[in-house]
Amino acid sequence: MTEMGGTPIPHAPGFVANDTPRIVTARFDYEDSHTLERYEATGGYRGLRKALERTPEEVQTQVRDATLLGRGGAGFPAGVKWGFCPPGVWPRYLVVNGDESEPGTYKDRLLMELDPHQLIEGCLIACYAVGLSQCFLYIRGEMAVAQERVARALNDAYSAGYIGKNILDTEFSVDIILHWGAGAYVVGEETALIESLEGNRGMPRLKPPYFPASIGLYGQPTIVNNVETLSNLPWILEHGVEAFTGIGTESSPGTRMVAVSGHVQRPGVYEIVNGTTTFRDLLYSKEMCGGIRDDNQLKAFVPGGGSAPWFTADQLDLPFEASQVGPQGSMLGSGAIMVMDETTDIPAAALTLTKFYAHESCGKCVPCREGGTWLEQILRRVVDGRGTPRDLELLIEVGETICPGDFPHAAIPSKGIEAVPFPYRMTTICFVGPSAFAPIHSALTLFREEFEAKVAGNENRTMIEVAVDVR
Amino acid sequence: MKFFSEENLELADVIISRYPKPRSAMIPLLHLAQEQVGWVTDDAMAEIAELVGTTSAEVLGTCSFYEMFKRHQVGTYVINICATMSCALMGAEELMEHAERRLGVKAGGTTADGMFTIEGAECQAACTEAPCLQVNYRHRYRVTPDEFDSIIDELSSTDHNVPDHGVLSQIRQHIPEDRFVGAVPPGDVASAPVWMHDEGVD
Amino acid sequence: MSDKPPSEVTVTINGVEVEARPGEMLIAAADRAGVHIPRFCYHERMSSVGMCRMCLVDIDTGRGPMLQPSCMAPVSEGMVVDTESEDTKRAQEGILEFLLVNHPLDCPVCDKGGECPLQDQTMAYGPGESRFVEEKRHFEKPIPISDLVHLDRERCILCDRCTRFADEIAGDPLIQFTERGNSMQVLTFPDEPFNSYFSGNTVQICPVGALTAAPYRFKARPWDLEQVESTCTTCSVGCRVAVESSRNELVRYLGVDVESVNHGWLCDKGRFDYEAINSDERLISPLVRDNQDRHQLLGTDWGSALARAAEAIQQAGPQRVGIIGGSRLTNEDAYAWAKLARVVIGTDNVDAQLGDGLPAEVVLSLPPATIADACDADTVLIVGPDLKEELPILHLRLRVAATKGQTKVIEIGPIATGAEPYAQRSIRCRSGEAAKTLTALLEGDDPLGNQLRDGSVVVVLGRASMAESATPALDVASVIRDRLPHATFLPALRRGNVRGALDMGLAPGILPGRTTIDHPSESLTSRWQTFPKKAGLDTTAMLQAVVAGQLDTLILLGADPLHDFPDRTLAAEAFQHAQTVIAIDNFVTESVGQADVVMPSTAYGEQGGTTTNIEGRISRLTQKITPPSSTRDDWMIAAELAWRLGGDIGLSSREEIWREIEQVAPSHAGVTIDRICAPETHEGILVQGSSIELSLPTPQEPPVVDGYGLRLVSGRKLWDAGTGVSHSPSLQHLAEESMLRVHPSDLHRLGVSSGAAVRVISTRTTETLLAVADDTILRGTAVLPFNQPGSRANRFIDATALVNDIRIETL
Structure with a gap:
């Protein structure tokens, strides 16, 4: 193994510290980073105090000026989202999206486990700035440790006067209610999250009209923000907008957390500079992942969570900048990179993702409910060597009922194929259905020969034979 | 037939009081029910329906949507082996095969002694530590077959701190009465909160 | 812009x-x-x-x-x-292919086959072939989700129509999606069936054959069905309905969407009680009392039956004949009988209501409201029966309007009703004390008082309990007229065409067209010439008169006083004292069984004509099937009786009757047959005018319940021992054996344990019933549903009393 830079932290498995500026992971080095004592000793709740010295309007302006992009997947600026609440409609609510479950994504859990007070402080700043009357902190059900750490932090912060009535002896009062999910990926979608919080089946609502900022929880204006997004707020308030926008680029300032998993030398969660860091920096620098495992060749990588179209080595020099990644056919999504080296069975890898999204379909809309499972069934028989060349076309045709028109994909310079830019069109209510198709489309577009190899020899199999076989 | 214990019934009232509408407490109460007996019984759902003011069918609808709620008895320790991409790339399938061999049950099954249930699971947000698994929703990282065996040994002994299935956070949120603002239901409030001074930042 | x-x-x-x-x-x-x-x-x-x-x-x-x-x-x-567009077509093809992926193609044995939106749209927009070769989803099929509805989950396309209906419209969220994604399915909770009074609507709106109705399953193929549009007369709401038959047998009713009344919905009683019409137990032959064995009714021919009836009427003389009932009849039938009574027999002793309604002159003179008015009113005030039980679709309309925030519902009454879940406020008061309660509300500083004073108000007014007289309801009307003069009224009356029967003059002192005997219209006097000038007796008074020996001959027009009159004791005594009882009916009810002359009439679907709902909306009834050959239309029986009595009502067809109604009834002037039959008036023609001046009695103070007594409340239930339900095989077991429900503290005070048999004592009788504790019951009140199998609440009721109290004792 090559000599690696960066510092893995034993009490924070997965996290690797490196020498980029650390905004949200600064306290991870301390073993007691999750305690109120450590938090207060390291500048904790100073951002809140600063916020309370200003008017809510000033705080909101500050956040808008910071161009803090949402870290949940869509990358929409938080300050702008806050401004979508219709004037004069009260009460408004804050729902914290801690239902991190996008394949490959792994950062909100660390932030909740290792620095819960930072998240709480972020929630309080948001509530203060936007006039949110109650905050619901929705943590994924399968994260028992995060629930414990946040519960303890909330209890301590309540006792210390940071949450509840007359916070820090001001007229600002808000409760933060801890809430757990119960195992449903789709609930990470913000309207499904709201449904779930209302005690319903977590099925997404249609946008329009159900944009949460105008019609959200109980039909009231509701801000849904991601854990990492909110965790940035204390730092921005404490250090100022300029300090924040001084890091990264103008359109993508600050840092972001990225989890790199799969076939790299050192998988890990990294806090990287937004906008300038490239995939090559992340995957190959010694500070970070240190290259592909066993000095193998990179075959492909998923750049932004399981639903993102795939990239290959041809896209390694793209930076973490949405305006550059989108036109090249994918998205940055939730900051999750899954790396496949040359040994990877591409159709099988695609199947793991398609299976995931088919399984996680909520069942509300037909294309996702029926199409996702059907895609999985076709792909499975191809992977198992029982498919026919016709099935490769069928995969695309079934996918096109879910996502009509050209589906985004990366360029293949060697074949003279240009990229189809993100986003896709869809016949579904939310992105879960298209996400079942995305890996299939990417894999088939970029590595068609691997699929052809799987069905080779089956050219003359009839549909009846296939049918008998699959049953 | 009453399901909740006296203590949990009190807790249920506290939980309900935190939400603007009682129905929002449905998932927390289902967790509470599962914590009490390890799974969600029909009696539990019927009582939750009463507590949050809806029908049992509605509770079943919500309960059955979420994978963590078990409507049948499961093992004391539910072992979820992640099978999503990163773990799959790093050997999840082999791990599952080993687990099935070791415990003598297929994925979804429970050992005869009622100790272990193994399930194939979806991404657990520990992708850099693949392959990973959870025991009652507590992570174990980079699990090799040997490592799996020692987890089983550990859980079979008394020397571990994994609570029984159904127990998630062992710390409950406690809101001191004098600090609790109280739920803010829609309709109860028509104007901006006091700190906004009605000037609005719209 | x-x-x-x-x-x-x-x-x-x-x-x-x-x-x-x-x-x-x-x-x-x-x-x-x-x-x-x-x-x-x-x-x-x-x-x-x-x-x-x-x-x-x-x-x-x-x-x-x-x-x-x-x-x-x-x-x-x-x-x-x-x-x-090409994109649209491709999407439609794709969605249909997806829907068919898991849909079993068992169309040949599917009730929906031939009228199935999935079939039709696949034909029109579908891909023509499927490329799906895998195994389809499998479920046990079908499973009963209630006594009336079966669910086939394999056919279900998970469109959320039934589940949405149950939650959003019916307010009975007893079916719900369960599981997730590809495993999603509609289900009830284990052992909690989809017992909604409106469950049949889910069958009608299911776009595939996933939900099927037990009474209709495998009864017909859609292409064999013949359909006509008509109006339901199961209750007085008047829902529009499509009546379907196959081989001269009624096999299905479907709701027709009309804006003014039912929005396409039907209650399950209205939807499924066609079974009674097909029943083998139908009365199809005239009967007369056997002179040898007084316990027996013998079959006879029409001539003999009519002759015997005419003889009894003639022997009695005009003042000693009374006619009870008529709200089952069409408007035309009711008119013919009203005319027969007045012009030929010469009696004004006619009453379509069975002592369980409001005085006709009040019903016809209260400022009228429509159902739509109610749904758009700032406030709906319900003082009357449980609408969910008695006027289910009115309940449904109000529920939907209230849950959408279009209106606010306030109810005042003695028991928890179906309105409670959607009411802004349910005010519980002792039976008989609604006026007092309303007065207190309006006099106090309750914000509801202002809401009622300042906004539009529609009052749904009726008798909350069969154990209270009309007086408490009239007292409420007095208070409202006095303090809320802007309020309008929707009468909550019992039985199908009761409003039409009153309009046609089947009430003492009332003449056709909402006029009184004191102020007859010129058009009527010129046509009728002779008729009584003094108001006759209502049902209660007729029964009392029989007992007192002042009335000899009773004619029951589709009426079963022994079951439906609040006071069974009085009805039974009257039957004993009557010289002759003549009954015209579809079934041998208990009352019919005691008659001396019985004539079978045609039933719903076997006759055309018109009917009028509680709003005063006149709509068409359409004949769909040929009646059993020996039955006759009620108007024909009237015409033949007239002839046998040596008179003539001058009516020889339904059309002719309507033409006469249109001429003699001032309120109905201009409502011509052409207008009624015009396609654009299929919702009916609203007739609201009345020349009767409203006059209400001065409110009375209800008596106090004594310390040992319990005030009896007896409301009707949708599923009861009535003829429609008890002769419909699919419905007859739905009526529950009823028990006396009492607040637990009252039971405790009386030393009775819940579920125990007790002695129930009223001024009328002493009987043994089971008493159960129910903490939704007001203290000091006992609730016993009316006309349920096993317990006849009307045994305990004195119809002449303002309210009825009972005592209970341990055995």
Whole structure:
């Protein structure tokens, strides 16, 4: 193994510290980073105090000026989202999206486990700035440790006067209610999250009209923000907008957390500079992942969570900048990179993702409910060597009922194929259905020969034979 | 037939009081029910329906949507082996095969002694530590077959701190009465909160 | 922006400009413009969910065409829509292929086959072949989800129509989606069936054959069905209904969507009680009392029966004949009988109500309201029966309006009703004390008082309990007229065409066209010439007169006083004392069984004509099947009796009767047969005018219940021991054996344990009943449902009392 830079932290498995500026992971080095004592000793709740010295309007302006992009997947600026609440409609609510479950994504859990007070402080700043009357902190059900750490932090912060009535002896009062999910990926979608919080089946609502900022929880204006997004707020308030926008680029300032998993030398969660860091920096620098495992060749990588179209080595020099990644056919999504080296069975890898999204379909809309499972069934028989060349076309045709028109994909310079830019069109209510198709489309577009190899020899199999076989 | 214990019934009232509408407490109460007996019984759902003011069918609808709620008895320790991409790339399938061999049950099954249930699971947000698994929703990282065996040994002994299935956070949120603002239901409030001074930042 | 008035927006659909209402969904605008967009989940009476994606069309709002669900796309000015674009067609084909992936193609044995939206749309928009070769989803099929509805989960396409209906419209969320994704299925909770009074609607709106109705399953193929549109007369709401038959047998009713009344919905009683009409137990032959064995009724011919009836009427003389009933009749039948009574027999002793309604002169003179008025009123005040039990679709309309925030419902009454879950306030008061309670509310500083004074108010007024007289309800009307003069009224009356019967003069002192005997219209006097000038007796008074020996002959026009009159003791005594009882009916009810002459009449679906609902809305009844040959229409029986009595009512067809009604009834002037039959008036013609002046008695103070007594409350239930339910095989077991329900503290005070048999003592009788504790019952009150199998509440009731109290004792 090559000599690696960066510092893995034993009490924070997965996290690797490196020498980029650390905004949200600064306290991870301390073993007691999750305690109120450590938090207060390291500048904790100073951002809140600063916020309370200003008017809510000033705080909101500050956040808008910071161009803090949402870290949940869509990358929409938080300050702008806050401004979508219709004037004069009260009460408004804050729902914290801690239902991190996008394949490959792994950062909100660390932030909740290792620095819960930072998240709480972020929630309080948001509530203060936007006039949110109650905050619901929705943590994924399968994260028992995060629930414990946040519960303890909330209890301590309540006792210390940071949450509840007359916070820090001001007229600002808000409760933060801890809430757990119960195992449903789709609930990470913000309207499904709201449904779930209302005690319903977590099925997404249609946008329009159900944009949460105008019609959200109980039909009231509701801000849904991601854990990492909110965790940035204390730092921005404490250090100022300029300090924040001084890091990264103008359109993508600050840092972001990225989890790199799969076939790299050192998988890990990294806090990287937004906008300038490239995939090559992340995957190959010694500070970070240190290259592909066993000095193998990179075959492909998923750049932004399981639903993102795939990239290959041809896209390694793209930076973490949405305006550059989108036109090249994918998205940055939730900051999750899954790396496949040359040994990877591409159709099988695609199947793991398609299976995931088919399984996680909520069942509300037909294309996702029926199409996702059907895609999985076709792909499975191809992977198992029982498919026919016709099935490769069928995969695309079934996918096109879910996502009509050209589906985004990366360029293949060697074949003279240009990229189809993100986003896709869809016949579904939310992105879960298209996400079942995305890996299939990417894999088939970029590595068609691997699929052809799987069905080779089956050219003359009839549909009846296939049918008998699959049953 | 009453399901909740006296203590949990009190807790249920506290939980309900935190939400603007009682129905929002449905998932927390289902967790509470599962914590009490390890799974969600029909009696539990019927009582939750009463507590949050809806029908049992509605509770079943919500309960059955979420994978963590078990409507049948499961093992004391539910072992979820992640099978999503990163773990799959790093050997999840082999791990599952080993687990099935070791415990003598297929994925979804429970050992005869009622100790272990193994399930194939979806991404657990520990992708850099693949392959990973959870025991009652507590992570174990980079699990090799040997490592799996020692987890089983550990859980079979008394020397571990994994609570029984159904127990998630062992710390409950406690809101001191004098600090609790109280739920803010829609309709109860028509104007901006006091700190906004009605000037609005719209 | 355009300078158009904001009342409409223009959208272009397939190149044609269409005016649409702001806020309406594109699919609705397209429907009105005659452009059909295929759909499964969308239903115009429920909220859009956008689940099936079948209605995706290309919509361009200035940013280029995009596929969007037209059920979730509100119209906007300048919107350009293409419902036939290549993208749209491809999407439609794709969605249908997906829907068929798991749909079993068991169409040959499916009730829906032939009238199935999935079949039809596959034909019109589908791909023609499936490329799906895998195993389809399998479920046990079908499973009963209630006594009336079966669910086949394999056929289900998960459109959310039934589940949405149950939750949003019926307010009975007893079916719900369970599981997730590809395993999703509709289910009830284990052992908690979909027992909704409205469950049949889910069968009607199911776009596939997933939900089937137990009474209809495998009874017919859709292409064998013949259909006519008619009006339901099971209760007095008057829902529009499509009556379907196969081989001269009624096999199905479907709700017809009319804006003014039922929005397409039916209650399960109205939907399924056609079984009674097909029943083998129907009365199909005239009967007379056997002179040898007085316990026996013997079959006879029409001539003998009519002769015997005429003889009894003649022997009695005009003042000693009384006619009870008539609200089962059509308007035409009722008119013929009203005329027979007055002009030929010479009696004004006629009453279509069975001592359980409101005085006809009050019903016909209260400021009228429509159902739509109620749904749009600032406040609906319900003082009367449990609408969910007695006027189910009125309940449904009010429920939907209230849950949408269109109106607020306040109810005042003695028991928890179906309105409670959606009422702004349910005020519980002791039976008989509603007026007092309302007065207190209006005199105090309760904000509801201001709400009632300052906004529009529709009062649904009726008798909350069969154990209280009409007086408490009239007292409420007095208070409202006095303090809320702007309020309008919807009478909550019992039995199908009761309003029409009153309109036609089947009430003492009332003449056809909402006039009184004191002020007859000229058109009537010129036609009728002779008729009694003094008001006759109502049902209670007639029965009392029989007992007192002042009335000899009773004619029952589809009436069963032993079951339906509140005071069984009085009715039974009257039957004993009557010289002759003549009954005209569809069934041998208990009362008919005691008659001396019995004549079989035609039933619903076997006769045409008109009916009038509680609003005063006149709508058509259409004959669908040929009646059993020996039955006769009620008007014909009247005409023949007239002839046998040596008179003539001068009526020889339904059309002729209506023409006469239109001429003699002032309120009905101008309501011609042509208008009634015109397609555009299929919702009915609202007739609200009345020349009767409202006069109400001074409110009375109700008596106090003594310390040992319990005030008896007896309301009707949808499922009861009435003829319609008890002769419908699918419904007859739905009526529950009823028990006396009492507040636990009252039971405790009396030393009775819940579920124990007790002695129940009233002024009328002492009997043994089971008493159960129920903490929803007001203290000091005992509740016993009316006319349930096993316990006849009317044994305990004295119809002459303002209210009825009982005592209970341990055995």
